[in-house]
Amino acid sequence: xxAITRPTGLAMSVAPGRIDVDVTTDGGETLLxxxxxxxxQPSLGAAAGFGSRLERGLTSALGAAIERDWQPAGLxxxxxxxxxxxCV
Numbered sequence: 443x444x445a446i447t448r449p450t451g452l453a454m455s456v457a458p459g460r461i462d463v464d465v466t467t468d469g470g471e472t473l474l475x476x477x478x479x480x481x482x483q484p485s486l487g488a489a490a491g492f493g494s495r496l497e498r499g500l501t502s503a504l505g506a507a508i509e510r511d512w513q514p515a516g517l518x519x520x521x522x523x524x525x526x527x528x529c530v
Contacts, residue, residue: 458480458481459478459479459480459481459516460478460479460480461476461477461478462476462477462479463475463476463477464477467525470524470525470526471522471523471524471525472522472523472524472525472528473520473521473522474520474521474523475518475519475520475521476517476518476519476520476521477516477517477518478516478517478518479515479516480516481516481517483512493519500521500523504523504527504528505523505524505527506521506522506523506527507521507522507523508520508521508522
């Protein structure tokens with residue numbers, strides 16, 4: 443749970459807005475959807491932040507499939523991980 447609460451607290455300490463996190467499981471896959479709303483859009487060429495580092499770690503350590511969707515209301519990130527990768 444700390445993997446979700448720590449980045450959420452960090453993200454909210456930098457700028458106002460809202461972050462919603464939903465986690466579902468379906469068969470052999472766990473899906474985490476992170477939605478940011480009411481936050482400023484990042485500028486082009488902005489330095490990679492915590493989310494980018496987390497993404498690299500999840501893909502290399504767990505083989506996660508990650509999609510980013512920059513919507514007008516804010517960023518939506520979907521992270522899919524097989525149960526086999528997280529249940530040892």
